[in-house]
Amino acid sequence: MPPEPQPSPLIPHVEFKAVVLLALMLAIVGGFLLYVMYARGVFESTQRLVLIADDSEGAKVGMDLTFSGFPIGRVKRIELAEDGKARILIDVPRQDARWLRVSTIFTMERGLVGDPRIRAFTGVLEDPPLPDGAMRPVLRGDASAEIPRLIATMRALLENLEHMSSEGSNLSASLANVQTVTERMKGRHGALAGVLGSEENAKKVITALDRTNALLASVGEVSNRLDRIIVKTDERVFGTAGVMDETQKSMVQLNAMLRDARDSLKKADAVLAEAQAIGANARAATTDLGALRAEVEASLRKVAHLVDEINRKWPFARDAELKLP
Amino acid sequence: MRQASTWQRGLSRVPGELGTAFLGWCASWWRVFHFGALALVMALSPATYDRQNRVVTANQIYFTAWQILPWFTLLSALLSMVLIRIVVETTLSYGLSQYALEMVVRVLVLELIPLFAALFVALRSGAAINTEVALMHIRGDFDEQRRAGSDPLRRELVPRVIGSAVSVVALAAVSGMVALLLAYLGVYGFSPWGLAGFNRTVGQVFDPQVSIGLALKTLLFGVAVAVIPITASLESPREMRLAPVAVLRGMVRLFLVLVLLEGAFLAVRYI
Numbered sequence: 001m002p003p004e005p006q007p008s009p010l011i012p013h014v015e016f017k018a019v020v021l022l023a024l025m026l027a028i029v030g031g032f033l034l035y036v037m038y039a040r041g042v043f044e045s046t047q048r049l050v051l052i053a054d055d056s057e058g059a060k061v062g063m064d065l066t067f068s069g070f071p072i073g074r075v076k077r078i079e080l081a082e083d084g085k086a087r088i089l090i091d092v093p094r095q096d097a098r099w100l101r102v103s104t105i106f107t108m109e110r111g112l113v114g115d116p117r118i119r120a121f122t123g124v125l126e127d128p129p130l131p132d133g134a135m136r137p138v139l140r141g142d143a144s145a146e147i148p149r150l151i152a153t154m155r156a157l158l159e160n161l162e163h164m165s166s167e168g169s170n171l172s173a174s175l176a177n178v179q180t181v182t183e184r185m186k187g188r189h190g191a192l193a194g195v196l197g198s199e200e201n202a203k204k205v206i207t208a209l210d211r212t213n214a215l216l217a218s219v220g221e222v223s224n225r226l227d228r229i230i231v232k233t234d235e236r237v238f239g240t241a242g243v244m245d246e247t248q249k250s251m252v253q254l255n256a257m258l259r260d261a262r263d264s265l266k267k268a269d270a271v272l273a274e275a276q277a278i279g280a281n282a283r284a285a286t287t288d289l290g291a292l293r294a295e296v297e298a299s300l301r302k303v304a305h306l307v308d309e310i311n312r313k314w315p316f317a318r319d320a321e322l323k324l325p
Numbered sequence: 326m327r328q329a330s331t332w333q334r335g336l337s338r339v340p341g342e343l344g345t346a347f348l349g350w351c352a353s354w355w356r357v358f359h360f361g362a363l364a365l366v367m368a369l370s371p372a373t374y375d376r377q378n379r380v381v382t383a384n385q386i387y388f389t390a391w392q393i394l395p396w397f398t399l400l401s402a403l404l405s406m407v408l409i410r411i412v413v414e415t416t417l418s419y420g421l422s423q424y425a426l427e428m429v430v431r432v433l434v435l436e437l438i439p440l441f442a443a444l445f446v447a448l449r450s451g452a453a454i455n456t457e458v459a460l461m462h463i464r465g466d467f468d469e470q471r472r473a474g475s476d477p478l479r480r481e482l483v484p485r486v487i488g489s490a491v492s493v494v495a496l497a498a499v500s501g502m503v504a505l506l507l508a509y510l511g512v513y514g515f516s517p518w519g520l521a522g523f524n525r526t527v528g529q530v531f532d533p534q535v536s537i538g539l540a541l542k543t544l545l546f547g548v549a550v551a552v553i554p555i556t557a558s559l560e561s562p563r564e565m566r567l568a569p570v571a572v573l574r575g576m577v578r579l580f581l582v583l584v585l586l587e588g589a590f591l592a593v594r595y596i
Contacts, residue, residue, distance in 0.1 A: 039528030
């Protein structure tokens, strides 16, 4: 067998090409390594945030913390604290940390598909920023946890429905009654028989209606008669020389009588005024008598005083001295 | 009666034969690992790369990597594009498009492209190495070289191992990069505003364990593509009619190893 031809002299710059290929390979691998490190945030300055959860189920290292749908942090570690709570350690790049404030609320929601999502909600962006190493509780929302409750409620609902629609249930009894009523309504007396329960009752009602009709006819006659009576009464009361006319005349006479009475009363009033004047004169006279009496009294007092004076000045005046034993 | 005793003798020989076969199987795998380790050590020691060896290694790299790089890149780009399209469309129709990029990166860059590169190199260079080494072994070229004072392991075999390893790693790296680029275009289109999300997803997928696993897997693929066919060729009997058997055995074993490696890495990552 002839020896194989050596291919090496046929290829120009084979070593150079090999070196280029190796360099390309190393460049790709090294560049990719650097890119992955950059993408993983190795070169970013971060601050630490610790979320405390009752249950860290579903949380994974490397998952995102999102704010308004934008990832602003990454879970670095998940550990179990001494108090039995889960601690989720999150690294937040400092340039994104401005979205986190002291009033920020953190939630961990679990959808039906995919990993749970840790989200931050900041209501007041003017609050002081979240400090490095802050510990915050995380609220959990679990869509799949709602499913058992939902199923239980649905089962109760379905049981109720089944109960309602089963043989002998209230609903079917009501429907049977409705059927009976509609059957009756299809009869000769129609809805009346359905409402009253039987044909006899419906007949009675119809008879009653007939009688009522007759009654109403006689009542019409009676009212006609009453009409006539009222017309006559009207004539007698309000007609010419009727009761009202006479009454009016009597009222005129009564008016004249009242006017006379008023005149008489006026005269009596004048008499009384005069009597009042007499009374007033008598009162003035009584006043003069008072003055006269006062004068008489004053004169008497003067006489008495004079007698006393005379008595004192008189030599046979009595001894007025009172002697005590 | 005589026939029955022959059967009995035959049956009594079965466990012994099974034991021999098992021992042979173990010895064969041991030779694979031994040769692999030896080749790795020699590839990493600078003394291997003297003037003559450098040329041989450069030749091997040229034939196994340089020549096929453009075609392979084109082929894998086409395959990647089809797969990306399928994944993006499917996730869109299920309303899960936010997972499309991660899935594409995981399936294509982490799993399919390294395996595809290894299989491609195995088909093209592995089979050639297997046949070539089997023929050289049967002709006694290695004995001649040993008599001439040169080490056939260093002169002929290690350059082939290096060539195939470099080939698999280079093909996987270039195709992986192209696949990432196509994945970006497939998910975000020609817009620069998806870059932050893309970086984030790639950063999430390539955590340290995954990156080390990918590097190790690709390297092992590269080494296996040369080491297993070479070992299979070297342990075949020196008969020309048995050369195809040696090639067949080497290729089957190589496929088995590639699948096992892939399975083992998947198991480590996801179980």
